[in-house]
Amino acid sequence: MPFTEIADRVWVLRHEWFDLNVSVVGGERGLVVVDTHASATAAREVIDELRRLDRGAPVAIVNTHEHFDHTFGNATLLAAYDDLPIHATDEAAARTITAGERIQEAYRTSDDPRASEVVATTIRPADRTFSSTAVIDLGDRQVELVHPGRGHTGGDLVARVGDVDVLIAGDLIEESAPPAIGADSYPLEWPQTLDLVLGLLTPSSLVVPGHGAVVDRRFVEEQCDELRAVAETLRELASQGVPEDQALASAEWPFPIEGLENAVRRAYSQLPRARRQLPLA
Known part of the structure; x- marks a missing residue:
């Protein structure tokens, strides 16, 4: 769990x-x-590693987007290090509380062993x-902080x-699982957003995904292509008049279909x- 230095004064803690x-990221004025992380308790584990x-x-502090696993440690870090500024996009900041309260409500009835931590966390x-x-x-x-467009979320x-x-990519890129396309994702726009991200990369870039191992530009290109295939397939199915409830069974997909239900719904x-029509005689 310790921080690993992947480049000069850039460390990544890959938490289980x-x-x-x-x-x-370290500089002469301090650390960003x-x-x-996803709870006050998890954030204290991060603080312990920062002290080591x-x-x-x-x-x-920077939040790459509003989801609880990226923001629920905010209040704990503020308590430990005085009043730190927390940076995020306008959209992410505006949605942090509502998104957090929604996940806390879901965790109230969860059997996850860390559910109580999530429910007890103060959202900041x-x-x-x-x-x-x-x-x-x-x-x-x-x-440099850049909002390249909508993808995993709107912010x-x-x-x-x-x-x-x-480049630290948040959940626009995931390595240890397929990209998480949630009910607040933008699957039709995500490939164009990653096109802009690729414009920030060189052949030698290191990319820190939201989840999983550090990757390179080629990995980002491949995941962008897979997301583009999803978006183009959804456009094609809709244009052919394939009903929404038949879309997943009507095409080949680059990701497991159980993770694409929200993609279909959102798209x-x-x-x-189009409406299906009988052929004219």
């Missing part, structure tokens, strides 16, 4: 719970913590928001550390559907 990545790392104190949204780009100045280096951001060619709510 959710196989989640918490990233830290990217994503804070012993490379300075956090001066800022970001207070430094932006719509397109922002920069955190660490003195001798900068952390995804990526954090770029340009001097070492590292069909946005796409015009």
